[in-house]
Amino acid sequence: MATSNVSEGLGFVRLVLVWSSLSPVFLLWSIRGVDAVDDAVWIPTCLVLFVLPTAILYWVFSRARKSENVKTIDVVSARDQREHLLTYLFAMLIPLFDVNLGGVRDIVAVAFALAFVMFLFWHMRLHYMNLIFAIWGYRIYTVEARIGTKERDREQPRLVTFAVISRRHYLPEGSALTGYRLGGNVIVDKDND
Known part of the structure; x- marks a missing residue:
């Protein structure tokens, strides 16, 4: 089946989701510190960069919950992103933590590298779980869904990709899923296990 070119709406939420998945790097950098920037500036900056994406997502x-901004999708396939977690940890977090931050030029270079990685993750629709949401029991799934829930939409071969944040341990294929629409095809599942 082919993937549709249906508009996803605002991609800002997906970008914040990517940022939040990389936010543990900022927490580690705040603990590590750098010689080029005073701790009075460095630590609060890193802590804000760690907390801000979670605060934005929660807001x-x-x-969405207060306004009952819900969307129902017909799940064709659902993949838990945990299968890519080791790749994510060893290919992204550890190298970013281990980079040399000795001087201002090093910090600027790493900032550009981090922005590039975030753009690639956003563009390729790679979403990993936010640390704080994971502590709250949420998981993230990449879900291929039919365009709509009406009968004529179900007959269409086109699919749309969603990032679904859920407390469920399994999303059954071929079922309807209703959740709060955050934007950018990001949905928070209303159901629990």
Whole structure:
């Protein structure tokens, strides 16, 4: 089946989701510190970069829940992103933590590298779980869904990709899923196990 070119809406939420999945690097950098920047500036900056994406996601989620901004999708396939977690840890987090941050030029170079990685993750729709949401029991799934829930839409061969944040341990294929729409095809599942 082919993937559709249906508009995803605002991609900002997906970008914040990618940022939040990389935010543990900022926490580690705040602990590690750098010689080029005073701790009074470095530590609060890193802590803000660690907490801010989670705060934004929580705010968007709260608004969607309060306004009952729900969307129902027909799940064709669902993949848990945990299968890519080791690749993510060893290919992204550890090298980013281990980079040399000795001088201002090193910090600028790493900032550009981090921005490039975030763009690639966003563009390729690679979403990994936010650390704080994971502590709260959420998982993230990449879900291929039919365009709509009406009968004529179910007959269409086109699929749309969603990032679904859920407390469920398994998303059954061929079932309807209703969740709060955060934007950018990011949904928080209303159901639990």
